[in-house]
Amino acid sequence: xxxxxxxxxxxxxxxxxxxxxxxxxxxxxxxxxxxxxxxxxxxxxxxxxxxxxxxxxxxxxxxxxxxxxxxxxxxxxxxxxxxxxxxxxxxxxxxxxxxxxxxxxxxxxxxxxxxxxxxxxxxxxxxxxxxxxxxxxxxxxxxxxxxxxxxxx
Numbered sequence: 001x002x003x004x005x006x007x008x009x010x011x012x013x014x015x016x017x018x019x020x021x022x023x024x025x026x027x028x029x030x031x032x033x034x035x036x037x038x039x040x041x042x043x044x045x046x047x048x049x050x051x052x053x054x055x056x057x058x059x060x061x062x063x064x065x066x067x068x069x070x071x072x073x074x075x076x077x078x079x080x081x082x083x084x085x086x087x088x089x090x091x092x093x094x095x096x097x098x099x100x101x102x103x104x105x106x107x108x109x110x111x112x113x114x115x116x117x118x119x120x121x122x123x124x125x126x127x128x129x130x131x132x133x134x135x136x137x138x139x140x141x142x143x144x145x146x147x148x149x150x151x152x153x
Contacts, residue, residue, distance in 0.1 A: 027122075027126050028126060029123075029129060044143050045141065045142065045143060045144070046141070046142030046143060052071035054069070055070040055140065055141040056069055056139070057070055057073050058084070058140070059084065059136060059138075060083070070139070079131055079133065081136040081137060084137060084151050085135055097110070098111050098117055099111070100120050100121065102124050104130075105131055105132055112153070135151050135152065135153060138150070138151045139152070
């Protein structure tokens with residue numbers, strides 16, 4: 001039997017896994033996070049006492065659109081939220097939206113880019129993830145100069 005390099009370069013040796021390998025069956029949510037310094041962005045936010053009641057969150061249900069303070073958001077279950085934006089496709093667009101299936105939730109989830117689709121795939125292997133909600137709300141928050149909206153992915 002020939003165990004030479006062959007068509008795929010296999011030489012009969014099995015390479016050892018790197019010491020820092022992240023095995024999917026042991027992957028946790030925290031293993032997927034990359035530390036990012038956010039101190040520069042905090043300076044531009046209105047974080048004076050009571051910010052939780054000044055910042056607002058808007059979300060959709062099947063029948064209506066609701067707006068509440070960030071402080072009140074904890075009383076609601078994100079699973080009932082419908083996405084704030086719809087996912088559209090057209091030939092000339094530069095990003096790659098899609099609806100990847102996530103095995104751990106048993107549902108399709110909207111992704112606006114290939115990066116988001118890859119992140120959903122990685123989340124599917126994270127043992128602590130119980131659900132995924134695509135763009136669940138739009139937040140209005142106070143900045144140093146003006147109030148701004150943001151719809152998180």
